[in-house]
Amino acid sequence: MSRQFLDVPPQPLTNPADLRDGRAAMASLFESRYLTRNILIGMALGAAIGTALNLTGTTVAEPGFLAGTLFPLGGDIFVRLLRVLVVPLVLLSLMCGTAALDDVRKLGRIGLKTLAFYLGTTAIAIAIAIGLSVLIQPGAGFELNYEADFAASESPPLAEVILNIFPSNPFQAMVEGNMLQVIVFAIMFGVAMCLCGEPGQRVLAIANDLNDVVMKLVMLLMLAAPFGVFALVAKTFAIEGFSAILGLAQYFFLVLLALAVHAFFTYGLILKVFTGLSVKRFFKQMRSVQLFAFSTASSNATLPLNLENAEHNLGVKPSIASFTIPLGATLNMDGTAIMQGVATVFISEALGIDIGVQGYLMVILTATLSSIGTAGVPGVGLIMLAMVFDQVGLPVAAIGVIYGVDRLLDMARTAVNVTGDAVVSTIVAQSEGEFDQSIFDSEEPVLKHAK
Template sequence: MAISIKNKLGLTSKILIGMGAGIALGLILRNAFPESDIVNDYITEGFLHVIGTIFISSLKMLVVPLVFISLVCGTCSLSEPSKLGRLGGKTLAFYLFTTAIALVVAIVSAVLIHPGNASLASEKMEYVAKEAPSLSSVIINIVPTNPMHALSEGNMLQIIIFAVIFGFAIAHIGERGKRVAALFEDLNEVIMRVVTLIMQLAPYGVFALMAKLALTLGLETFGSVVKYFFVVLGVLLVHAFIVYPTLLKLFSGLNPLIFIRKMRDVQLFAFSTASSNATLPITIEASEHRLGVDNKIAAFTLPLGATINMDGTAIMQGVATVFIAQVFGIELSLTDYAAVVVTATLASIGTAGVPGVGLIMLAMVLNQVGLPVEGIALIIGVDRLLDMVRTAVNVTGDCVATVIIAKSEGEFNEEVFNNTQAGKISSHFDGS
């Protein structure tokens, strides 16, 4: 009976159990052994840190080969320059459009709810901002001077450009190109099987990550910024469960409820890792096998989305900018708000899909409208939890764009999308 119940549990259920068990263990240890060096050294920074880090590393290990191989495969099949250009234009336009929507909703919500309190400005605030890259440097650095260095460093924009050029060249050298393309198709199957294997470890990795988070993140960090926290959280949820489903229904006619149900695993991965790049292998696997998107579309739009589609980060930047202005008693004009929308939208292009990078880009946005960067210190305590939520929002947006674009290009299998059993993890291990 126990074995039967265990086998019936899906990956989502296992991850939720791991997440709940991790939080429970962390809270129990935190309350039973407060400020214990043994718990901190051997459990928090020892066992849990090792397991969690290995899990994240195993996901990141796949990102570069997966993105490169998938993009080469996808570009090989897009031999017409016009189709490649059309696909790139649609993808970029949709991502920038949703980012602009996210910023406008975030700013309007923050202005109406007014989470900032001027008394907070008297608190000690220290935050040394790293220098954000200029837009010109981002554009220049898109083209790699050394593709091998880009691959070793995991520079996603450069990898995307090189893979697209490489795949396009393969498609235009005749019979020899077909042999190389067949090799990459085989490599893609191998990588996807590795992704499926690593997904089986997810409940244990999530358990360790959430247990460590519960042990290290104190409720006192909410304190004076609780209103800011819930404004950002509320806008994130609205964007994920109202804006995205509306766009999906409007542009594709598909059932948003089916989409949301099939996105649960991806969202849980994104929440636990707080990294769009680390979640990318799972996102691609789900888009192809669960949502019915053809590889040539998913392999192009999803890596690009993990690099430039940062709606969740944009929401944080919009609310945080208004919040910090209110705290310091600085009035922002309509021109300032417009500058925030434009700057943060363009900044998303150069935002890497790694944890915490949103704060770096926020510094650039604050400088643009003349607000004190030191104000970031007020929100840094709650940013880790918000980072996890906004990553889940980001990957949801990536998949919405991918489904809509695949549908418009005729590279979408609606039967797979409507089949609730399609792409279940167990089916990858039963020889089917």
């Protein structure tokens, strides 16, 4: 073999220009405007086909092949693929964000700010809901039959709730998806990495690489988002239909009104007051996340997209977003608090029970505090509502009356919850000097890991 042949440099198997073109084409699929458009198309088609199926006689008892098998299968597979990433994403992002802080004392300050805003907005949310309900009186003239098939799970004692925040086995917490315990362990590990010097930096580099891989996987899954959204929405409208809304129209639309007021007025006001940022641009940067949250009705399933959007479209630095977004997905329940406020007034009016001003104040206090206390419990919204009803002397069985439309309202509540997570993250980030104005002002938002 001649030396001349050996000196020939290896030739690339693929033309670099073609590779770049391919990457550009792939990246365009992830651009926020395309993702928003495709999700909207999926939602519209799902709602249309689901409604058509419902009109042909699809019910809970007889869902048929499409509504009973195909749509639930497609939607559940998509949500499962996203949920499987929640634990590693929260663990890695919190570890990286905490370890990246140059001062551990800063973590306590950020935590207090975040918790204060989450609890404060929850209290405001339920106050708005009660105020609108007292003004509009949705339960007036409603004939209530609360002998419905509903049994609320019993809420755990306060001491048990506090104890369960702290993990005894971090691996068990990850397997069970106990997000509060995962968050506590991730913060502890991140602080240790921060204090460990050179070994901590080496572990941090590995964690950052793993975090990038997980986020890349999230963005790959977003390719299937319009199809997953279509299946979820089609199933919901095929089973529920609009007939479920008619009997509870006042309650249903009052919850939607309160959610809209809180999302656009409360969040918009505190964002403007505390940051001075453009509220219009914020909601423009959030539209893909809101649509995705609405269609999945799951804050946990939306968490990866919300975290990516906060960092690369809203300009929140990873050291803040990786702490505030996962914490918000676990603790922030403004949408649920609004449902509780409206439901309490609606049921009390329908039963002719006057709970009085003291009762309303008790609802605000109970719902605000229980947003932390029941964060890791399945069926959290209805459990929290059962706790509120117990506090003001309303029959828990009456929850069954509103249970039928709760699935539809849950979609809107989730969109409000993830919006609140992003608002608080943006406020905290700017107050800590961890905010990039140029990213927030970008005219063409593109999710980074698509590139």
